[in-house]
Amino acid sequence: MRVLFHTILSPFSRxxxxxxxxxxxxxxxxxxxxxxxxxxxxxLNPAGQVPVLVETTGFVVSDSSVIxxxxxxxxxxRLLIGSTPAGRAEARRLAAWFDxxxxxxxxxxxxxERVTKRLMGLGxxxxxxxxxxxxxxxxxLDYITYLVEERRWLAGDDFSLADIxxxxxxxxxxxxxxxxxxxxxxxxxxxxxxxxxxxxxxxLADHITGLRxxxxxxxxxx
Amino acid sequence: MRVLFHTILSPFSRxxxxxxxxxxxxxxxxxxxxxxxxxxxxxLNPAGQVPVLVETTGFVVSDSSVIxxxxxxxxxxRLLIGSTPAGRAEARRLAAWFDxxxxxxxxxxxxxERVTKRLMGLGxxxxxxxxxxxxxxxxxLDYITYLVEERRWLAGDDFSLADIxxxxxxxxxxxxxxxxxxxxxxxxxxxxxxxxxxxxxxxLADHITGLRxxxxxxxxxx
Numbered sequence: 001m002r003v004l005f006h007t008i009l010s011p012f013s014r015x016x017x018x019x020x021x022x023x024x025x026x027x028x029x030x031x032x033x034x035x036x037x038x039x040x041x042x043x044l045n046p047a048g049q050v051p052v053l054v055e056t057t058g059f060v061v062s063d064s065s066v067i068x069x070x071x072x073x074x075x076x077x078r079l080l081i082g083s084t085p086a087g088r089a090e091a092r093r094l095a096a097w098f099d100x101x102x103x104x105x106x107x108x109x110x111x112x113e114r115v116t117k118r119l120m121g122l123g124x125x126x127x128x129x130x131x132x133x134x135x136x137x138x139x140x141l142d143y144i145t146y147l148v149e150e151r152r153w154l155a156g157d158d159f160s161l162a163d164i165x166x167x168x169x170x171x172x173x174x175x176x177x178x179x180x181x182x183x184x185x186x187x188x189x190x191x192x193x194x195x196x197x198x199x200x201x202x203x204l205a206d207h208i209t210g211l212r213x214x215x216x217x218x219x220x221x222x
Numbered sequence: 223m224r225v226l227f228h229t230i231l232s233p234f235s236r237x238x239x240x241x242x243x244x245x246x247x248x249x250x251x252x253x254x255x256x257x258x259x260x261x262x263x264x265x266l267n268p269a270g271q272v273p274v275l276v277e278t279t280g281f282v283v284s285d286s287s288v289i290x291x292x293x294x295x296x297x298x299x300r301l302l303i304g305s306t307p308a309g310r311a312e313a314r315r316l317a318a319w320f321d322x323x324x325x326x327x328x329x330x331x332x333x334x335e336r337v338t339k340r341l342m343g344l345g346x347x348x349x350x351x352x353x354x355x356x357x358x359x360x361x362x363l364d365y366i367t368y369l370v371e372e373r374r375w376l377a378g379d380d381f382s383l384a385d386i387x388x389x390x391x392x393x394x395x396x397x398x399x400x401x402x403x404x405x406x407x408x409x410x411x412x413x414x415x416x417x418x419x420x421x422x423x424x425x426l427a428d429h430i431t432g433l434r435x436x437x438x439x440x441x442x443x444x
Contacts (some may be wrong), residue, residue, distance in 0.1 A: 046365070047323055059308060065287070066314040072308045086281060087294045091289040101269055143268070 002027040005041065005052040007034065007208050009111055009175060011103065013051040015168035019068050019161070021199025023075045027053075034164070035120045065099065068161055080161045091155040094147075094162035102140050102169050110178045111131030115211060141184035149191045159215065161199075162166035167194040171203055177214040188222075196220050224249040227263065227274040230428050231333055231397060233325065234286035235273040241290050241383070243421030245297045249275075257342050260294065290383055303384045313377040316369075316384035324362050324391050326356065331355030332400045338432060356400065363406035370412045373394035381419075389416040393425055399436040403444070410444075418442050 004020065004027045006013030020027050031040055032050050045062035047053045052062040053070075061067045072081045082088040110133035113125035147154050155162040170191060173179050178216065181188040194200060204218040216222035226242065226249045228235030242249050254263055254272050267274045267284035274284045277291075279332040282287045294303045304310040332355035360401050366388065377384040392413060395401050403410040416422060426440040438444035 047319060061311045061315070063315055063318045066311055066318060069291075069314060070307055070311045073310065085292055088282045088295065089288055089292045092291060093285055094284070096288060097269060097283045 001057050002114060003054045004028070005030045005032040005044070005054075006050050007032060008174045008208055009115055010050050011107055011111075011169040012049075012099070013171045014171055014203055015055065015064045015099075015165050016051045016067050016200045017203060018164045018168060019071055019080055021165070021202065022080060022159075022197075023071060023078050025071075034211060037140055043153065068095075068164075076191075080159055082155070082158065082162065087158075087160075088157060091160040091162045094155050094159075097143075097164040098140075098162070098165040098169050102166070105136040106133050106140060107169050107172060109136070111172045111176060114176050114178075115208070137173065137179065141180070141187040144187040144190060145184055148186055154190075156182070159194075163190075163194055167200070171200075174217055175206070175208075175213045176211075177217075192220065192222070195222075224278050225252055225276045226250070227252045227254040227266070227276075228272050229254060229274070229305075230430055231337055231389040231394045232272050233329055233333075233394045234271075234321070236393055236425055237286045237386050238273045238275065238289050239425065240390060240419075241293055241302055242419045243424065244302060244381075244386070245293060245300050246298060247293070274275065284401070287317065288353055290317075293438055294388040294444075302386065303381065305355075309378060309380075309382075313384045316377050317382075317387035319365075320362075320384070320387040320391050324388070327358040328355050328362060329391050329394060331358070333393045333394045333398060336398050336400075337430070359401065363402070363409040366409040366412060368407055376412070381416075385412075385416055389413060389422070393422075396439055397428070397430075397435045399439075400431075412440065414444070417444075 002025065004013070006017065006078055008030055008031070017216065032052075033037070034041070034048055034050055037048055039092050041052075042048055044054065044060050047062065049062070049221045051067060052060060053067050060137060061070050066090075068080065072079055082091045093137070109129040111134070113129045117123060117125065151157070153163050154166060171178060181191070195204070224247065226235070226238060228239065228251055230253070238249070239295065254260070254274075256263070256270055256272055259270055264270055266276065266282050269284065271284070272280060273286055273289060275289050276282050283292050290302065294301055304313045331351040335351045335355070339345060366376065373379070373425075375381045375385050376388060392401060403413070417426070429435075
């Protein structure tokens with residue numbers, strides 16, 4: 001069986017889980033405590049990060065963007081990046097926006113501070129980071145609102161890797177209760193549409209011991 | 223004419239300059255002071271970062287990885303990412319390694335601290351960052367050595383985006399004199415091979431007012 005090494009609140013792991021689900025590809029999830037830097041895991045990915053996908057053939061692919069490009073090349077029946085150079089550039093631009101900019105400005109300030117630091121025994125959250133994350137998320141939800149005013153999905157007419165990358169980040173923040181959905185109704189409507197997709201369902205069943213998500217996390221009509 | 227918005231010591235801009243050169247595509251360079259956040263530039267790329275490529279048709283692509291994927295799709299005569307899914311995954315994995323890991327652990331600690339901060343008027347370099355960068359670069363040069371012991375180029379038999387991404391980062395560090403080449407002769411030999419390519423030549427003529435590169439920077443037999 002295909003195996004995906006992941007951590008529950010890694011947005012990049014979630015991105016690949018959704019992509020595999022959209023493509024209808026079965027896989028087993030293996031939780032990896034990346035901070036333990038296991039030798040066997042470092043042999044799979046010397047960068048020491050999740051996600052890492054191990055195909056049934058034993059072929060190993062790491063880095064969420066590399067995995068998603070690989071999946072679109074090898075399982076093209078349902079394309080996630082798009083079919084024209086311009087459409088693909090737009091889906092990739094927005095996926096990179098959420099993977100890099102949103103992650104640095106929001107997810108690291110909130111999920112890292114509130115959860116990962118604790119799991120790794122690195123102490124209390126830094127309140128300056130929390131404040132920055134809670135401020136920055138509004139700009140990104142405004143950007144989503146701007147995009148879905150003109151488009152059905154973030155990169156255009158079709159659901160794409162852009163939606164997957166954005167929803168993967170937001171789902172981690174939603175787990176810790178940090179998304180001001182009520183202030184951004186159009187972004188909320190877009191997220192509800194992503195959330196109701198079968199590929200997203202397994203993420204809503206995620207559960208971290210000692211850290212219960214808010215009630216609306218798994219609610220499709222939140 | 224095709225236009226590339228760049229800054230001289232942006233490794234991501236350099237990556238695209240080399241890629242365009244490898245493909246034999248002409249372009250005009252436009253220096254962009256990204257920290258001034260010009261409205262016209264933000265309209266091209268709301269992320270406010272270089273590189274941004276504007277095609278002769280007016281089509282705009284931003285983010286160095288997105289631009290390189292686009293170039294390989296639209297100008298495939300000379301492929302830079304590879305031709306098989308496994309080869310492409312390896313070239314992309316290593317490009318991501320240098321774009322993300324090397325950049326965060328080395329380039330930001332050294333080039334940002336020594337140059338960008340000064341250009342932006344943000345004060346003196348932080349010595350803890352400089353020390354971290356000067357230590358970390360050795361691990362990455364060791365990794366390059368490990369790769370070229372087994373392979374002709376970083377990702378395999380062919381020169382690829384992996385070499386371009388790595389050399390783009392290293393060329394910025396070389397400009398500020400921070401690469402301990404003598405301690406890593408195999409990595410130095412690989413870099414000399416990249417440096418001698420015609421696509422790399424324009425980078426060696428780069429010059430920042432008030433910041434002269436070391437003599438070996440433009441020397442092919444350094």
